[in-house]
Amino acid sequence: MSAQQFTIDTAGRGRGGTLSRSARASRFWTTGLGLLCLLLALPVIAVVWMAMAESDGAWTHLLDTVLAGYFKNTVLLMAGVAIGTTLLGVPTAWLVTNCRFPGVRVMEWALLLPFAMPAYILAFLYTDILEFAGPVQGALREVFGWQSPRDYWFPQIRSLPGAVIVLSLALYPYVYLLARASLIAQSVCVLEASRTLGCGVWGSVFQVALPLLRPAVAVGVALALMETAADFGTVSFFAVNVFTTGIYKAWLIMYDVPAAARLACMLLVFVLGLILIERWSRRRLRYQHTTGRYRSLATLPLRGGAAGLAVVCCAAPIVLGFLLPATVLLVNALGVIDTDLLAGFWGDAATSLGLGAAAAALVVVVGVILAYGVRLDGSAPVRALARFASLGYALPGSVIAIGILIPFGALDNFVDGLARENLGFGTGLILSGTVAAMLFAYLVRFVAVGYGAVEAGLARIPQSIDGAARLLGERPVSMLCHIHAPIVSGSILTAGLLVFVEVMKELPASIILRPFGVNTLAIRAYEYAIDEQYDEASVWALLIVATVILPVIGLSAAIRRTRPGASGQTGETLRL
Amino acid sequence: MQAEVGVKRGFLRRGMLAACALAAGATGFDASRAVAADEVNVYSTRQEYLISPFLDRFSEETGVKVNVVFIKEGLIERLKAEGKNTPADVVLTVGVENLAALKGDDLLQPIRSDVVDANIPASFRDPGGEWTGLTTRARVIYFAKDRVDPAELSTYEDLADPKWKGRICVRTGNHGYNVALVASLIAAHGEEKAEEIVRGIVANFARKPQGNDRAQVKAVKEGECDIAIGNTYYMGKMATNDEKPEEKEWAAATSIFFPNGDDRGTHVNISGAGLTKHAPHPKEGIALIEFLTGDEAQEMYARDNFEYPIKAGVALDPMVASWGELKPDTVNIEKIAELSPAAQKLIDRAGWQ
Numbered sequence: 001m002s003a004q005q006f007t008i009d010t011a012g013r014g015r016g017g018t019l020s021r022s023a024r025a026s027r028f029w030t031t032g033l034g035l036l037c038l039l040l041a042l043p044v045i046a047v048v049w050m051a052m053a054e055s056d057g058a059w060t061h062l063l064d065t066v067l068a069g070y071f072k073n074t075v076l077l078m079a080g081v082a083i084g085t086t087l088l089g090v091p092t093a094w095l096v097t098n099c100r101f102p103g104v105r106v107m108e109w110a111l112l113l114p115f116a117m118p119a120y121i122l123a124f125l126y127t128d129i130l131e132f133a134g135p136v137q138g139a140l141r142e143v144f145g146w147q148s149p150r151d152y153w154f155p156q157i158r159s160l161p162g163a164v165i166v167l168s169l170a171l172y173p174y175v176y177l178l179a180r181a182s183l184i185a186q187s188v189c190v191l192e193a194s195r196t197l198g199c200g201v202w203g204s205v206f207q208v209a210l211p212l213l214r215p216a217v218a219v220g221v222a223l224a225l226m227e228t229a230a231d232f233g234t235v236s237f238f239a240v241n242v243f244t245t246g247i248y249k250a251w252l253i254m255y256d257v258p259a260a261a262r263l264a265c266m267l268l269v270f271v272l273g274l275i276l277i278e279r280w281s282r283r284r285l286r287y288q289h290t291t292g293r294y295r296s297l298a299t300l301p302l303r304g305g306a307a308g309l310a311v312v313c314c315a316a317p318i319v320l321g322f323l324l325p326a327t328v329l330l331v332n333a334l335g336v337i338d339t340d341l342l343a344g345f346w347g348d349a350a351t352s353l354g355l356g357a358a359a360a361a362l363v364v365v366v367g368v369i370l371a372y373g374v375r376l377d378g379s380a381p382v383r384a385l386a387r388f389a390s391l392g393y394a395l396p397g398s399v400i401a402i403g404i405l406i407p408f409g410a411l412d413n414f415v416d417g418l419a420r421e422n423l424g425f426g427t428g429l430i431l432s433g434t435v436a437a438m439l440f441a442y443l444v445r446f447v448a449v450g451y452g453a454v455e456a457g458l459a460r461i462p463q464s465i466d467g468a469a470r471l472l473g474e475r476p477v478s479m480l481c482h483i484h485a486p487i488v489s490g491s492i493l494t495a496g497l498l499v500f501v502e503v504m505k506e507l508p509a510s511i512i513l514r515p516f517g518v519n520t521l522a523i524r525a526y527e528y529a530i531d532e533q534y535d536e537a538s539v540w541a542l543l544i545v546a547t548v549i550l551p552v553i554g555l556s557a558a559i560r561r562t563r564p565g566a567s568g569q570t571g572e573t574l575r576l
Numbered sequence: 577m578q579a580e581v582g583v584k585r586g587f588l589r590r591g592m593l594a595a596c597a598l599a600a601g602a603t604g605f606d607a608s609r610a611v612a613a614d615e616v617n618v619y620s621t622r623q624e625y626l627i628s629p630f631l632d633r634f635s636e637e638t639g640v641k642v643n644v645v646f647i648k649e650g651l652i653e654r655l656k657a658e659g660k661n662t663p664a665d666v667v668l669t670v671g672v673e674n675l676a677a678l679k680g681d682d683l684l685q686p687i688r689s690d691v692v693d694a695n696i697p698a699s700f701r702d703p704g705g706e707w708t709g710l711t712t713r714a715r716v717i718y719f720a721k722d723r724v725d726p727a728e729l730s731t732y733e734d735l736a737d738p739k740w741k742g743r744i745c746v747r748t749g750n751h752g753y754n755v756a757l758v759a760s761l762i763a764a765h766g767e768e769k770a771e772e773i774v775r776g777i778v779a780n781f782a783r784k785p786q787g788n789d790r791a792q793v794k795a796v797k798e799g800e801c802d803i804a805i806g807n808t809y810y811m812g813k814m815a816t817n818d819e820k821p822e823e824k825e826w827a828a829a830t831s832i833f834f835p836n837g838d839d840r841g842t843h844v845n846i847s848g849a850g851l852t853k854h855a856p857h858p859k860e861g862i863a864l865i866e867f868l869t870g871d872e873a874q875e876m877y878a879r880d881n882f883e884y885p886i887k888a889g890v891a892l893d894p895m896v897a898s899w900g901e902l903k904p905d906t907v908n909i910e911k912i913a914e915l916s917p918a919a920q921k922l923i924d925r926a927g928w929q
Contacts, residue, residue, distance in 0.1 A: 058917070065924040132783075133791070133798035148799050149783075158786040239748065239786035241929060249750055252649050254917045255677050336819045402653045409657025416661055429661045433654070512650035516617060516643040516663070519624075527623040527646065532790045532810070535820055 026376055029476055033373035033382060036366065037389035043403025043444050044268065044391060050261035050406070058256035062246050062263070074243040076160055077167070077235070078225050078274075084168025085224045088317050089175025090217060094205070095314060097183040099300045101307040107314040109556035112173050114321030116548045118505040118522065119170035119227075121541045123237035124534060125325045126166050130157035163238035167228055169321040175220035178456065181494070181559040182216035183209070185460055201300075215459070218278050219452050226394040226448065229271050233507070243267055244396055264399045271394040275387070326545060332538035341539055344519065349547060352504055352520045355435070359442035360500040366443060367450025367495055372480050375458050375466070386451065393448035397508035400445050404513065408432045408440075433515050441509040446502050450495040457491025458484060490561030497555045501548045521547065616860035618644045619651055620668040622847070627668060630876055634867045640860050655683045660854040665861035668710075670847040671752050673759075675707040676913035684850040689862050695869035695887045700846060700909060709846035709909070710868050711883035714902050715757050716842060717833040718804045718811070720796050729803070729833045732761065732843070736776025744777065745792040745801035748785045749928030750920075753807060753845070758923055759915035760843040763907045767918060774926040785929050790814060790823070797829040808832060808902075812882025812895055832899045841905040845912065847883070 095101070096108045114122075130136055137154055146152045156162065186209065194204040232244040243263065251260035302310050374386045392400055408431040419427045431437055461484060469479045485492065507522045514523075525540035620627055624646045631642040647654060651669070655662055655678070667678060678684050679702060686705035693701075700709035717729055728739070735744060747754065761770040782801035787794075792804035793814065815827035834842045849868060855861045867873055874885035878893045884902060885892070 056917070061921050061924070065921070127787075131787070131791075132800045133794045138798065156784075158784065236748075239784055239929065241750070245750060248649070249920065253750065253752060253755055253920045255680075256917075257653070398649050401650055405650070405653050405657035409659060413659045413661060426661070429658060429663070432658050432661075433663065508649070511647055512654060514645060516645050518645075523646070527625060530648070531623060531626070532788045 026476065029373050030377050030382060033370065033377070034385060036369060036373075037385040040366070040389035040392070040444055040447060042407050043400045043441075044388075044395070046403040046406045047261050047264050047395070047399060050257055050402075051265050053258040053261075055259040055262065056254070056256045058250040058254040059259035059262060061254075062250060062259065066241065067243075067246055067263075070241050070243050070246045073160060073240055074229065077163060077240070077242060078228050080160070080164030081167050081171060081224055081228045082221050084164055085172040085175045085221055086217060088168055088172035089177075089220060090179050090210075090213065092314050092317065093176050093179035093183055094209070095310050097180055097299075099302050099310060101302040101310045103311060103314075107311075107318070109553050110318045110322075111176050111314060112552050112555050113318060113323075113549070114169055115173035115177075115501060115555075116545050116552045117170065117322055117325055118541065118544060119167060119231070120233040120237070120507070120529075121329070121525070121537075121544075122170050122321070122325055123163075123166050123234045124529065124537075125328050126162070127157050127237045128534065129328065130155075130162075158237075158239040160238070160240050163235050163240050166238070167224075167231070167234060169317060170234070171224035171227055172317060172321075174223045175217060177494070177498075177555065177559060178216040178220035178453075179213055181456070181491075182213050184559065186212055214282060216456060218282070219456060222275055222278065223393065223449065223452060225274065226271055229267055229394050230396045232396055232398075247396065247399065260399075264395060268391055268394055272387075272391060326542070329538045329542045329545070332535045333542050336535040337539050341536060344524075345543070348519045348521055348524055349543065351518055352522070352544075353547065355438060355442070355510075355520065356500040356503040359439055359446070359503040360496040362439055362443050363446050363450040363499040364454075364492055364496045366447055367452075367454045368480070368485070368492065370447070370451045371454040371458050372476075372484065374455070376476055390448035390451045392444035393446065395445075397441070397445055397506060397510075398512060400441055401509040401512035404437055404441050404444070404509075405432065408437055433513070435515065435518065437513045438510060438518075441513055442499070442503050442506065445506070445509060446499045449498050449502065453491050453495035453498065454488060457488035461487055490558055493558040493561065494555060497551045497558055500551050504544055504548050614639060614860070615641045615643065616665050616857050616864050617663045618642060618666045618668060618864070619655070619664045619852075620644055620646050621648050621651055621670060621674070622646070622668055626881070629880065630868065630873050631864075633872065633876070634864055637867070638863060640863065642864065652677060652681055652683065655852065656681060662852060662854050663856065664852050665855035665857045666864055667850045667852060668847070669850075670713075670845070671756060672709075672846050672848070672909045673752065673756060673913040673916040675702070675846075675848045675850060676910060678850055679704070679706045683853055685853045685855070685858075687851045687862060687865055689866055691866040692862075692869050695866075695874075697886065697888070700848075700886050702910070707848050707850040708865065708869065709848045709886050711847045711874075711877045711881070711885055712844040712904060713847065713883050714808045714834065714842050714844045714904070715753060715805060716808055717835055718793050718796055718806050718830045719833055720799075720802050721829060721831050723802050726831070726833055729835070731836045731839065732757070732777075733765075733773050734835075735780065735803075735805075736773045738780070740780040740803065742780065742782050743802040744780045745782050745795045745804040746785055747788055747792060749923040749926075753789075754805075754928070755916055755919045755923065756845050756912050757805070757843050759912045759919040760905055760907060762915045762919055762922065763911045764840055767922065771922050771926055774922060774928060778926050778928045790826070793830055794823075794826045797826040804830075808884075808896070808899065809882040811899070812893065815895065834900055834902055836905070837901075837903050840907065841903040844884070844902070844904040846886070846909060 092107075092111050096104055096111065128134055132149055132154075140146070140152070140154070144152070190208060190212070191204050194208040195201075199207060230244065232242075232248060235242050236245070244267070247260045247263045247267070250256045250263060370386050370389065374383055395403075409429075412427075412429045412432050415430060416426045416428060419425060465483065466479065469483055474482065504520075505522055506520075507526055510520050511523055511526070514520075521540055521544045525537045525544065528534070528537035528540065618627075618631070624644050627644065631644065634640065635642055651667065655664060655667070658664070667684070669675060669678075684706040687708060688705070692708050693705075696708050696710075700712070702708070717735075719726065719729060734740075749755070749758075758770065758774060761773055764770075765773065783795075789804075789806035789810045790813075792801075792806050793810065795801050796804050811827055811830075811832055814823040817823040836842055849865045851858060851861050851865065869887060871887065871890060874887045874890040877883050878885045878890060878896065882893055882896050884896070891897075
């Protein structure tokens with residue numbers, strides 16, 4: 001294929017108005033991508049459809065009374081979590097990547113451990129420990145002889161700041177992970193060039209390294225914020241009423257589904273707006289590495305006070321986000337654990353693991369197709385479509401579940417009706433109430449995670465490589481398999497592990513969509529938690545933590561592989 | 577380079593294959609409409625471990641296998657979406673407002689059973705027979721034994737009196753238990769007067785509403801407040817909690833008072849059951865509901881869950897009996913369901929967070 005023809009190809013048509021092979025392939029990708037996005041957006045479309053119906057009055061009531069306050073709380077919560085996750089995630093990622101201090105090898109993976117702890121479990125533990133009647137304040141009263149809350153001041157854990165701190169502890173690993181992946185991939189050349197241009201050590205950090213981190217941090221914070229916006233369970237432990245409280249109130253207490261659906265749409269528009277503003281604010285900035293030369297990152301040895309500070313910085317989130325809560329869970333669990341309580345454990349654990357693995361595989365495949373399709377086409381509508389399709393992460397899992405029940409139920413009953421009429425027998429429910437529906441929910445809810453991780457990986461491959469490959473006659477699918485996938489295998493692995501862990505922790509969609517006899521570890525924990533039996537719930541929570549801990553540690557290895565120089569080394573060893 | 581790509585490609589292909597196999601395999605345990613006989617399918621908003629002792633007894637006695645799925649929010653939407661192909665026969669839930677909502681969405685059918693009619697008084701059944709109550713639970717006042725004289729306590733309305741300022745603990749006003757309680761106030765006084773009462777109660781809160789019912793009793797024990805509003809069965813569960821002895825201390829520090837015993841009676845709600853409109857096993861479904869209204873199951877409810885059985889003549893758990901006599905509110909239970917949305921609005925207006 002000549003260079004000239006390649007140029008024509010990118011314009012879409014060859015000589016004589018017929019589509020060339022390459023352009024047909026591109027068009028095929030774009031069409032497929034559009035259909036895929038439509039499928040992923042199905043629950044969101046169903047929610048919009050529900051919102052069209054007449055509201056019974058909950059809508060105007062909520063607008064008139066509490067909604068403004070709920071919205072304000074959501075905004076404050078999101079702002080707090082954005083700051084909290086950045087402060088916890090970025091400095092720690094920078095320290096473990098660029099500095100040497102005691103324990104840094106352990107911190108590197110241990111900083112991901114809080115990701116193993118479901119946020120709602122962190123919430124019930126901290127509210128239980130730090131409330132007035134909890135052990136901490138109880139001990140203080142014992143020691144100082146205080147009697148009532150009027151005798152002393154203690155920060156109120158069931159408050160907005162309490163929720164911000166706990167959510168930040170639960171969600172910062174996203175920022176840490178993506179910031180670290182980006183730092184590892186940074187070319188030393190850029191930093192060295194900045195030094196030769198007169199930057200000091202800190203100058204090169206603040207003027208070069210950190211600005212280069214921005215897209216990664218933005219993706220990490222966006223994931224944390226979408227999770228925050230969609231959250232209901234965690235925040236409810238803090239007695240903070242947020243936007244999702246309004247959704248639940250309209251839906252479950254006032255039985256006004258259209259009002260709940262409208263609120264869910266408002267939430268989506270709000271989150272979408274935030275993402276667009278962030279993208280717009282860095283619209284003129286592009287980051288691509290132009291050199292293929294990587295060598296081991298030079299690390300800065302820290303001593304004395306600086307080393308101590310670094311240790312404290314990195315240890316604090318690990319202790320507060322994992323070690324302390326895990327210890328409390330263990331103590332709680334040891335008091336009640338027996339074989340009766342654990343009845344069904346193996347079956348439920350196998351279900352959870354199977355669902356997690358299948359969902360991870362599904363999300364990774366779809367995430368790769370989406371991210372690669374967007375890279376191939378790159379036009380604004382395709383980008384917007386992919387963005388829209390990955391909005392599921394900003395919706396509460398229960399809302400997604402409802403958005404799946406409706407189209408699946410309609411389809412099943414339609415097919416059943418057709419079969420009855422024409423074949424004389426019914427087909428029943430084919431998709432509704434099956435594991436397939438659950439997997440679809442996980443796909444819709446977590447595709448943002450897979451898409452984000454793969455997109456970030458692909459962004460590090462210069463477009464010039466695509467150009468070169470196509471010039472050499474590679475078609476999109478084989479280019480993906482031969483070139484892109486091997487280079488971003490670290491990102492793919494990261495996406496898979498992230499989704500696996502998320503699905504193991506997922507609760508609301510699993511409960512609504514599951515068939516008879518399908519229990520997950522998270523559901524078992526929840527059953528006890530809503531009956532206010534926190535010790536029994538702790539046993540199951542601990543089992544979730546135990547099952548996801550290895551994948552979480554594996555994440556640390558996966559992101560090491562995302563370093564562009566790293567895959568070449570793998571090739572070397574394989575050849576031997 | 578060639579070898580490297582080959583290895584990677586193989587890895588990728590195997591990965592894709594494994595993923596597809598997993599996804600396909602996972603959909604294998606499909607539970608589409610089970611039509612085998614001698615089976616009954618239950619959607620329950622009560623946790624599986626709470627109801628399985630009852631269901632196991634039913635299976636032992638009748639040989640009918642019971643399949644359960646515990647769903648909390650979304651139960652109505654799931655039944656609606658599954659339509660005439662739903663696998664569910666029986667729905668178990670708490671709160672008359674939820675039973676009425678199931679009926680309102682045309683998801684239930686009349687339970688035609690003389691046994692149920694004989695076991696459960698008509699006041700605890702849907703007039704059209706589409707749902708039946710199984711147990712009642714009372715929402716009462718827990719008070720600190722050492723700081724409150726029960727003679728000071730009288731009615732829910734009295735909780736609005738300024739003498740309780742800074743002394744009341746209660747969970748969020750968004751919770752169904754509190755919404756139903758406020759609905760009973762509206763039924764008794766009309767909306768305007770009820771709002772005045774609720775505003776008075778809110779003004780007396782010791783703290784921002786938070787935690788669950790047990791947490792309120794714990795706060796009374798620890799001295800954060802003197803009285804709390806909660807459901808009775810938590811007292812039984814706490815007082816008998818061998819695994820967590822501190823809950824016994826919370827229970828021991830408090831007593832139960834039944835408000836409005838001298839006028840309309842204490843607010844109660846029900847747990848109940850319904851037969852789904854498109855139940856594939858209606859015969860077995862009715863048999864299960866009959867069993868749940870029978871002596872054995874009603875005694876189990878009383879003994880294991882510390883609830884009040886509805887069937888006449890079934891003994892209370894001795895501990896439940898020791899709390900005193902429950903005189904249930906005389907209001908028609910359906911009125912509570914009807915007034916629930918209005919009650920939620922009132923709660924929001926009155927600033928009960």
